[in-house]
Amino acid sequence: MYLLGGNGHCKVVVDLLKKVSSITIESIFDDQPKFKDIAGIPVYKTNSLDFFRNKELIISIGNNHVRKRIASQIEANYLSAIHPSAILASDVVIGQGTVVLAGAIINPSVCIGKHCIVNTGAVVEHDCVLGDFVHVSPNASLAGNVTIGEGTHLGIGACVIQGVKVGQWVTVGAGAVILNDVPDFAVIVGNPGKIIKYNSIENG
Template sequence: MYLYGASGHCKVIIDSIESSTNKIIEGVFDDNNELKSILNIPIYNFKQFDKKNIKELIISVGDNKVRKQIAESVTANYVSVIHSNAVVSKYAFIDKGTSIMASAVVNASAKIGKHCIINTGAVVEHDCVLDDFVHISPNASLAGNVKIGEGSHIGIGAQIIQGITIGKWVTIGAGTVVIRDVPDSTLFVGNPAREIKK
């Protein structure tokens, strides 16, 4: 198994993999040639690497746009990782490339798209639908039947009430309380949430 992106987020994914599987992480890819290892795992230049040796890959980059760029440019067998301390309903659907961190909760009939991040202590309640490349930050909470569009980032500690729809490529600021639908490509902050930027 290999990871792509030697960042702080990569360290959390390494911890999740080691907590939940017996798989060996053979290396991490990064464009910074000065980096040699991360948590004692060797770092390689992807362009110079023999791709046929890559059996499984996880994109370990927190930035949603960069994660999408890598996923669209690198053909691989993408796999998901779920920390052993996460609580994921057997009735939830988790698509490939998604990472679910320690103490996160994903409840029944939730549907999580490709290459999403459900970060530490986040809650995704029943019947939520997250499109691809979404990031739910630590301790953020989505009540039931919330829909999150592609590439949107829900900030740390944010709260979204039931039945809300968040558009594509939206940023919800830290601690924001969302009680109304949010359109595409906007930045919302505050309690209650208000738009401050398109």
């Protein structure tokens, strides 16, 4: 398989994949490579996205908006990957291209979309629904029955109480505590969470 994106998030994905014996990474590609290799895997400059057509691929880029743009341009065989130390209930649904990192806990009846990141130590409680291209940062926690819209980024250590609906392309600041529904494109910070501005549609 191949990885597209060769920076910090890629390093974490490589470490995950090296712990999954059934997966071998052939090489890593990046538009502007900063490294010759990552953990011994060669990094090459991306010349054409057509190269990835029908190949096994994970987009190893942390930026939600960039992952969506690339996924819309490449018809690849997108793989999902789950760290061996993550704990997932038996009925959890994980979309293609999604990665679940070390120590994450995902409880029953959760549905996670395509190309998401459930980062280190994140908790997703029962009956949550996450749209495509969502990033749940390290140690962020979602209580039961939370809905997260497409492209939303929950910052490190953020908390969302039960039953809350967070819209699309929302930015939730680090450590924020979300007690009420959040509209699309909002940027919300603090405890309790307060909206301070709105993201543009173009930038997600």
